[in-house]
Amino acid sequence: MSDLILVGGIVLTARGLEETDLRIRDGLIVEIGPGLEGGATIDCSGAWVGPGLVDLHAHFREPGQEWKEDIESGSRTAAAGGYTAVFAMPNTDPATDSGHVARFVANRGAEVGLVEVRPVGAITKRRAGKELAHLDELWAVGVRVFSDDGDVVADAGLLRQAMDYLAARGGVISQHAVDVGLSSGGFMHEGSVSSLLGMQGIPSAADDVILVRDLRLVEMTGARYHVQHLSTATGVRLIAAAKAKGLPVTAEVTPHHLAFDHTAVETTDPAFKMMPPLRSEEDRDALRRGLEDGTVDIVGTDHAPHAAHEKEVPWEHAPNGVLGLEWAAAVVNTFTDLDQAAFYDRLSAAPARIGQIDGQGMLPAEGGPANLAVFNPAVEWTPSATVSKSENSPYFDLPLRGRVTATIYRGRVTARDGVPAD
């Protein structure tokens, strides 16, 4: 195979930003410097070149719900969005609560070969919150991130056991921090919009009380703790305080919590229904600032495909979740003020570090792996279609700035301008 040369991009290296070329051969970056010749080229002028994006939070629905998405369609969608690694959440059917399911997910991802698919292991058996899953088996097949995502681990005693077990090994608990009682019966953020719509709300405190409890358990056990899809201003303050104390905690925000607030729900269009719900303008602004100043470590898409017939129903009947992989980078660039270094940190380096995944999230370097995302921050566009099997996007018709123009995984071009390679 001939060399691939990325020409004229603004490359983020350990030395800083350089407008230069990059030569890729056999899955590696072999040369960085100006005026490279002799190979297929991709014009990167005006575009940022940095490590391929890493999503610590996506739902690929396989095994069990392949009508929504599968590992192949999810991988294609991820590649289109600039991703070279994706952590697949364990709320599959069967749940990813044992070694063989985790191995299946990883192997199927490798077969498809468009992104590295890393299974997240369930904390409890069948994600039922009653007893610990086969954490030993999961660990043995390489799982490092554990979550009952979709559900909180409500039992603090059980969570403490999982934390004790994983603290000794260095694994990460990734918590869907929403209190069951406070969120029960609710359909959206509790506030001015829910009051006018007459819908039962989910107060911000539903998220905050779990976070407060969990941070206390982190103090007690020393386990690494990652809070998923932070949605409240109070949550940002709690994380900042925990970090100031030196606790091993990290936080995630979704693209939709950066782009929207609860006023988007006024239309009762189920494209805006997810958990946790879109919250107030103040919350949204706190999340943007938190991501900018690093209190919030990463963007996790919570890419959650649902078939059209499942979302074409009244709000209360629709399942939670929205697509995100294809637009996360553009949303971050549109709604926050991250420079190139911070952009690749929040979307690539930090999630790779939290997920303990080798060969990802690394700044381009000669001899390093050619997992790269090329992002043109100036392109203005409006999403109108998706590569996913499902279509539940809240971003259709939303003008965005910046677009992933090329994704390179292990030296191979996996997507150009939002179109995945065959």
Place this chain on the structure above:
Amino acid sequence: MNHFLTIEGLTADDLNGLLDDADEFVEVLHRPIPKVPALRGKTVATMFFEPSTRTKMSFEKAAKALSADTMSFSPGPSSLSKGESLKDTVLTVKAMGTDAMVVRHKATGAPWRIAEWIEQPVLNGGDGAHQHPTQALLDALTIRQHFGTLEGLNIGIVGDIRHSRVARSDIQAFSTLGADVTMVAPRTLLPVDTEGFAAVASENLDEVLGDFDVVYVLRVQAERGGASVFPSLSEYTDRYGITKERFARFKDEAIVLHPGPMNRGVEIEGAVADDPRALILDQVFNGVAVRMAVLFRLLGGESNE
């Protein structure tokens, strides 16, 4: 006007225009033959996915008084229980041929979804605890008939405002028409956030009841068993029930309204409900007239081939 989904966004002129039309239909309904041929050849489908007696019958009566044909869907042993989706049910009825759909659904926004799926006018007959716009029109009409205007009136809405689509539509309509609205309820039955409500809130009925020209009594939704928001019905009646004793302390000219169905002895004492100043049956009658006005507005403009 393509659909009639909400009071929100309508101006005082919009509302008064509809009420003026309704006044004319009140006159029609008082004729010996209370029927006009305005919508002959049109079909109105009533799609009540949640049980209803008065609103459904009222819409059917209104459609028939305009000479439209009606057909109706009701849940229970229907296609829905066989797993058919709401969208397929709606498209099926549309395929039979209907010129408008009146929709009631317990899910918020359901009429808006349906309006995305069909091009015919959709009328909101009540969605969740969100909107019930024809109820607001009939309430406003009843008040306007009695006082001549809503401008400057003090209207108290008493009861479960948090879970009431009637209250949400009424507050928007009454305030747009110039009335001052007070929501009276215990904290657990007030909206969590009253910021967007064009009304003030009070938790003490006895303190404010002497101010009102209109006391609008909401139904205690006793069937909402799971969301038990006050310890007992008798506590509610003690603090918020419209008893004879409280009625005696109303302004002399104050009127009492209730959207029905009533729980006599709970939110309203029987003697108050039967008093001449309780205009509850006038509301029911006016409901037919305002629904005629809305149907005529949506369907009457088209040519009658």
